[in-house]
Amino acid sequence: MDHVELDEDESPLGFPLESEGDKSKLSREKHFSVRAVVVGLLVGGLMCFSNMYFGLQTGWVTMGSLQSTLLGFGVFRLLRRQVPNFGPLENVILQTTAVATATMPLAGGFVGIIPALSTLGVELGTGALILWSLAVCFFGVFFAVPLRKQTILREKLKFPSGTATAYMIKMLHKQEQSHDDQERLIDEIALEERLPDTADDPAATEIVEEEAVAASTGMGTAEEWKYKWRLLLITFGVSSGYMLVSYFVPVLRNLPLFTWLGMPSLTQFSWTLTPSLSYVGQGMIMGGRTGLSMAAGTVVGWAFLAPLAWTMGWAPGPIGSFQDGARGWILWISLSIMFAESMTSLAILVFKLAAHRFRLGFASATWADADEDPAPADQQVPLLWWTSGLVVSSVACVAVVSPLFGMPFYEPLIAVVVALLVSVLAVRALGETDLNPVSGVGKISQIVFAGVAPGNVVSNVIAGAIAEAGAQQAGDMMQDLKTGHLLRASPRAQFYGQMIGSFFSVFFAVAAYALYTSAYEVPGPQLPAPTAQIWIDMAKLVNGGTLAENVLGFCIGFAVFAGALPLLELWPRFCPFLPSGIAFAVAMYVTPNYTIPRVVGGCIQWFWKRRRPESHNKYMIVVASGFVLGEGIVSIVDAVMRSAGVPALTCLGCSPKMCGGC
Numbered sequence: 001m002d003h004v005e006l007d008e009d010e011s012p013l014g015f016p017l018e019s020e021g022d023k024s025k026l027s028r029e030k031h032f033s034v035r036a037v038v039v040g041l042l043v044g045g046l047m048c049f050s051n052m053y054f055g056l057q058t059g060w061v062t063m064g065s066l067q068s069t070l071l072g073f074g075v076f077r078l079l080r081r082q083v084p085n086f087g088p089l090e091n092v093i094l095q096t097t098a099v100a101t102a103t104m105p106l107a108g109g110f111v112g113i114i115p116a117l118s119t120l121g122v123e124l125g126t127g128a129l130i131l132w133s134l135a136v137c138f139f140g141v142f143f144a145v146p147l148r149k150q151t152i153l154r155e156k157l158k159f160p161s162g163t164a165t166a167y168m169i170k171m172l173h174k175q176e177q178s179h180d181d182q183e184r185l186i187d188e189i190a191l192e193e194r195l196p197d198t199a200d201d202p203a204a205t206e207i208v209e210e211e212a213v214a215a216s217t218g219m220g221t222a223e224e225w226k227y228k229w230r231l232l233l234i235t236f237g238v239s240s241g242y243m244l245v246s247y248f249v250p251v252l253r254n255l256p257l258f259t260w261l262g263m264p265s266l267t268q269f270s271w272t273l274t275p276s277l278s279y280v281g282q283g284m285i286m287g288g289r290t291g292l293s294m295a296a297g298t299v300v301g302w303a304f305l306a307p308l309a310w311t312m313g314w315a316p317g318p319i320g321s322f323q324d325g326a327r328g329w330i331l332w333i334s335l336s337i338m339f340a341e342s343m344t345s346l347a348i349l350v351f352k353l354a355a356h357r358f359r360l361g362f363a364s365a366t367w368a369d370a371d372e373d374p375a376p377a378d379q380q381v382p383l384l385w386w387t388s389g390l391v392v393s394s395v396a397c398v399a400v401v402s403p404l405f406g407m408p409f410y411e412p413l414i415a416v417v418v419a420l421l422v423s424v425l426a427v428r429a430l431g432e433t434d435l436n437p438v439s440g441v442g443k444i445s446q447i448v449f450a451g452v453a454p455g456n457v458v459s460n461v462i463a464g465a466i467a468e469a470g471a472q473q474a475g476d477m478m479q480d481l482k483t484g485h486l487l488r489a490s491p492r493a494q495f496y497g498q499m500i501g502s503f504f505s506v507f508f509a510v511a512a513y514a515l516y517t518s519a520y521e522v523p524g525p526q527l528p529a530p531t532a533q534i535w536i537d538m539a540k541l542v543n544g545g546t547l548a549e550n551v552l553g554f555c556i557g558f559a560v561f562a563g564a565l566p567l568l569e570l571w572p573r574f575c576p577f578l579p580s581g582i583a584f585a586v587a588m589y590v591t592p593n594y595t596i597p598r599v600v601g602g603c604i605q606w607f608w609k610r611r612r613p614e615s616h617n618k619y620m621i622v623v624a625s626g627f628v629l630g631e632g633i634v635s636i637v638d639a640v641m642r643s644a645g646v647p648a649l650t651c652l653g654c655s656p657k658m659c660g661g662c
Contacts, residue, residue, distance in 0.1 A: 031089045031379070032493035037500055039075050040094040043068045044101025044501055045508045050632025051102055052512035053639075055111030056520075056527040058590045060282060061103060063476060065165040065483070067625045068098035073172045074229060088173040092489040093497045095165060096480040100141075100473075100501025104509035106438070107140075107472040108133045112531035113465040114513065115523055119532060120458055126510060128404060133506040135400035136466060139393040140473025141498050143420055145386040147427055147474065148481045148491065153373065157431030162482030169487060224618075231619060232626045239277040239630025247638050247646075251653040254593055260653075268319050269302050269326070270591035279594060281627030283601020284620060286583070288609075291602015293579040297587030298595040301330045305554065305588075314549040320591075322523075322533040327591075329548045333558050334588040335534055339443055340559035341581035345566045346425050346444075349432070379490035397466070407459055414452055415463040418445045419470035426471035427478050438475070442468040443538055450542035460539040473502065519639035530589050 047068065051061045072094040076086035105111050109132075114124065124132065151157045246252035255273040258266035283291050306326035309315040317324030322331060373380060394416045401412040422441035445467035446460050453459040477498055484494045516527060523529040541547070547555070562581040568574045587595045601624070609616045 030087060031490040032093055032496055033090050035076075035083055036072075036086075036090040036094040037097050037497060039072050040068070040097030040497065040501065041101055041504050043071050043075075043094070044098035044505065046629070046633055047098065047102035048104060048505060048508040049512045049515075049636050050629060052105040052110060052509065052516060053527075053632055053635040054278070054282075055105045055531075056115070056516060056522055056529050058594045059111060059529075059531040059586065061106040061111060062282075062285070062628070063099055063161065063479065064102045065095050065099050065161055065479060066168055066621055067629070068102065069095045069165055069168050069172070070621070070625060071629075072098065073169075074232075088169050088487055089489045089493075091169045091173065092480075092484050092487055093493055095169075095483070096494045096497040097501040099476050099480060100498045101505040101508060103472060103476055104133065104137065104502075104505035105512070107137060107469045107476075108506070108509050109136075109465040109468065110509055110513045111529060112535055113461060113468075115529035115532035116461055116535040117458065119523065119536060120461070122405070122458060124404075126514060129510045129513065130506055131400050132404060133509060134503075135397040135404075136469035137473065137502045137506060138499070139390060139397060139416060139420070140423060140470040141477050141495075141502055142386045142390040142393055143423060143470065144427070144474040144477035144481070145381045145491075145495065147424070147478060148485075149373070151427060151431050151478065152482055152485050155431075157428070157482075159431045159479050159482035162479035163486065165479070166483045166486035169483070228619065228622050232622050235277075235281075235623050235626025236630040239281070239627045240634040241630075242275070242277060243631045243634040243638065247641060248649040250648050250651065256653070269306055270320070270593050271302065272593045274593040274597060276594075276597050276631060277627040278631035279597035280601035280604070281624040283598035283603075284605040284624040285628070286598065286602055286605075288602050288606030290580050290583045291599045291606070293581075293583035294587035294595050294602070295599045296579055297584035298590075298592045298599075300584075301334070301588035302592045305330045305333065309548075309551075312550070314551070324548075327589075328533070329551055331533060331537060331589050332548055332551045333554050334585040335537055336555035336559040337562040337581055337585035337588070338534075339538075340563040341565055341585075342441075342443065344563040345429065346441075348566055348570070349425060349429055374485070374488065375491050379492050381492050381495045385495075401462065401466070405458060405462055407453075407462065411449075411453055411459055412462070412466065415445060415449070415466040416470075418448055418463070419467040422467055423470045423474045427474050430475045430478065431482075438468045438471045441471045442535075446538050447542055455543050457536070457539045457543055460543060461535050464535060464538070515636065515639045515643070519642040534589065 044064075047062070047064045051064075055061045069091060073086075073091060076083060080086070108114075114129070117124065152159070242252070253274060253276070255275065256264075256267045257273055258264065258271055286294075306315075306319065306329070309329040310319060310326045315324060315326040315329040317328075319326045322328040394413075397416055398409055398412045401407060401415075402409045419441075422444050426438060426441050442464035446464045449456075449460045449463040452463075477494075480494055480498065481491060483489070484491060516522065520527045523532060537545075562585070565578055565581045568578055605616075605620060605624075608620060
């Protein structure tokens with residue numbers, strides 16, 4: 001594909017400016033609007049409940065930028081007569097607000113940290129949860145503001161999800177476009193996105209082009225959009241309908257196939273089938289490589305290692321116990337894999353950053369040219385705003401966390417400083433790989449706090465939580481700012497949307513957590529909150545705790561394997577054959593019944609993309625979003641019915657402790 005140079009009268013994504021006098025056109029367009037924020041809060045609120053449910057179930061939380069963009073556009077399209085002229089810049093604010101609202105279950109630690117504290121005997125009431133969430137939800141947003149100039153303007157990091165979201169918004173709001181126009185836009189984004197030191201690297205350019213095509217090709221005509229909305233409603237209806245029916249017939253949520261076939265021992269190790277369309281949708285979003293990596297992880301963990309530990313007497317407790325059972329035994333191996341891969345990846349990132357700085361130097365023309373911010377001064381976030389905001393939010397975090405958990409004031413202060421430092425690494429990793437290593441940076445903070453507060457497991461967990469919150473919020477903000485940069489949206493308007501979304505996300509998240517914990521035992525059979533035990537195990541280990549019996553050798557072996565993966569990925573020819581270490585590890589601490597449908601979804605996505613690439617580009621995200629949102633939203637109804645004591649109609653076919661409600 002031949003590349004074209006950007007015309008000086010064009011924006012990066014091809015919005016033509018008709019004349020010299022129209023160069024201020026984008027500045028005059030509506031960037032921030034109340035209606036965009038309101039719809040963003042509604043979409044993000046629903047996704048917050050969905051994320052809370054799936055996060056407590058398996059640890060999975062989605063940023064949801066593409067889904068929120070699609071749903072928000074759909075709302076305004078349905079109401080176009082009542083609220084006309086919904087533009088692309090408003091959609092940027094809508095998805096920025098929605099993402100900030102949707103991700104609080106992870107940023108606030110509701111799917112891991114809060115259940116971990118509960119397990120350690122620290123119970124937080126509603127008021128305390130609100131204070132805690134307000135304490136950790138802002139400083140990462142303020143800290144992301146100065147990182148925009150470095151990572152987006154100077155180094156032009158890809159931030160693939162932000163780039164894909166920009167493409168989707170562009171195509172949604174400019175549907176009547178020729179094939180040549182779409183090719184030209186793809187060329188422009190490839191030029192915009194290449195790193196300074198990969199400008200002549202065809203492989204790097206090809207990756208960006210592939211991401212752009214996959215995210216944006218085939219947005220289609222009005223008639224095609226009608227078909228897409230019908231498809232979204234159908235997939236949503238099937239997923240939500242199955243979830244609702246399975247409430248009254250609980251065996252449908254967890255089919256003990258091997259028990260019915262006369263092999264109950266396999267059922268003991270969770271080799272059952274959870275025919276959840278939401279997990280199929282998650283697998284489709286994750287992709288084939290992740291799905292196959294999870295398949296390998298669940299086979300190694302639950303078909304080999306867990307039975308081995310149980311048979312040899314190394315894990316004498318109940319198989320599903322995190323304390324002394326086979327599940328807790330393989331959790332140590334899973335933790336070693338995640339830790340080794342995260343640390344190796346971060347080390348490579350630091351080395352590449354140092355080498356990059358050394359090669360370019362600080363007087364490089366490439367860097368100097370980027371000092372001219374394309375956003376007008378009145379659209380930038382003033383220095384005083386983010387510096388004072390960072391100071392105030394950091395002080396507020398210390399002021400809340402210290403008395404709330406009985407910590408000396410210097411401990412949360414150190415935790416905030418560490419969080420800001422590791423957030424830089426997390427943001428850079430996100431910009432280059434689209435993966436925010438929040439788990440890894442949290443564990444760095446836990447290691448530091450083993451020296452700051454030795455022997456204090458609660459302080460150690462809190463320190464990791466603060467680091468995770470900062471990295472998550474900063475990462476989300478940078479993805480959104482990348483989207484806004486490509487579409488020339490106002491960074492200040494996005495900052496407003498992120499702040500509003502972060503504030504309201506506190507109340508959505510606390511309400512969701514209260515709903516699900518009132519309806520289910522957390523951690524419990526239906527919502528085991530598996531990441532909570534990972535936090536606890538790491539905190540105990542760095543504070544002198546002991547490993548499970550005979551697990552050390554396995555941990556070392558798998559850690560070496562996981563640590564080698566990022567090194568091998570430095571050679572592109574190996575990449576197609578390498579598994580994802582994180583996905584492999586996740587499948588070891590999540591039981592097979594939740595992994596199997598994800599693997600199915602990943603395989604569906606893989607075959608679909610190769611057999612029908614045009615259809616895949618048009619409809620895959622629509623189908624997957626309908627599946628995920630259907631069960632996620634109906635889980636609210638499910639929890640309300642459970643809290644109200646609505647009984648199941650039949651427990652036919654259920655095994656003991658395998659069916660919720662029986």
